[in-house]
Amino acid sequence: MSTPQLLMIEDDARLAQMVSEYLTQSGFAVSHAGDGASGLAQLQERAPDLVILDLMLPDTDGLDVCRRIRALPGPLAKVPVLMLTAKGDPMDRIIGLELGADDYLPKPFEPRELLARIRAVLRRRAEASAPAAASAHSVMRFGSLEIDRDARSVTVAGQGAELTSYQFDLLVTMAERAGRVLTRDQIMEAVRGRELEAFDRSIDVHMGRIRAAIEVDPKNPKRILTVRGVGYVFAKQQD
Template sequence: MESASPSQVLLVDDDQRLCSMVSDYLQHNGMSVLLAGSGAQALTELDRSAPQLLILDLMLPDTDGLALCRSIRARNDDRASVPILMLTAKGDAMDRVIGLEMGADDYLPKPFEPRELLARARALMRRPALAVRATDDGMLSFGRLVIDLHAREVRVSGQRRMLTSHQFDLLVLLAQRPGRVLSRDQIMQLMRGSSLEAFDRSIDVHIARIRSMIEDDPRDPRRIQTVRGAGYVFAKSQH
């Protein structure tokens, strides 16, 4: 009986010392590691192979990790859904929030413990692939619901629905993680730095407002559903 192929990870970082350390550690723990020192090399390697995880540094010599993350999520092939773990040496929480908004699945500030990196990598690779795809125009489409990331507009059956900036950000956060239940604590963590006033006490209010705009029947929501005792989930299958 053949043994299973090792999980393949693409590590994108121009720090050769860090790459060597991380690569050795992950390989020692049963993973196959591909290396890229720039955004261009990362895209070439992504086309050539099919990594199950991309570990992406925020700062690269030819681009920044946010732009690279955004371009990967905008693809129209199965590479668009590769889990992305972003590495950042910056202490600004806004960098992490923006990274998550651009499509990163998780972040890890430098310096980090290799064991924590391994745990986060394994957790991301266990998640089901995202069903959502963004087009080149920055659209997230779910049946009749279309979210325009660039224009920051939401339409249902072609009709524009008016959301506040805060509510739009919350909708995008949920829509980029279809099928994944997010607790209120997780939502607060992901939205941290977005200037939502008293957000911890107004999540339910914002969700209710969003539902009133995008649901056919807000009393029986099909797009944003409540998981009792756990949080909210954006439905993968919509019409």
């Protein structure tokens, strides 16, 4: 089994060294970049399994780096991104998720929590890449919407829809339970992500991104519906 490769883009050299040593002891190989430009260069030279991305960098901000990663060609655009944000600034987290970050962790943080979140993201990726038991049932169709679980791809009327790995897992979770109302806690548990923090709106942000990718009119969704005060439901009957 190969050692998971992590790229940490962080300008705090002391923090980066501490985290790198901890993650190395936990079975990861960690490379470090002190600014956005060198981080992007390293990523394109050798694609990591996950990027740990600080929001505040000396040459740019993490939001711009995340945006540029998602604009890269091919598999590079789908590299999972875990963003480090300033504690108490939910807007940065929301924007990061909207740009395609898979998760976020406020500073200061416990290395053990960072490790747990990294493992959760990589576990979801590994499970999603495992061969399906019944390949013939890997594609779900709802009108013009097609979700291919094996290929991890989504198309609407034949056009590809861009989703992060986490957003794809959320969509599959909803589609497999079409017609059932799910709470935010149930959705998070189903994708084996982290537990919800109090007043955490990350699911809502991800759902907004999914709607933007698969709905004809995201402001008037027909596929993923909000059940006020409860959660969400994936509509059985669609276009």
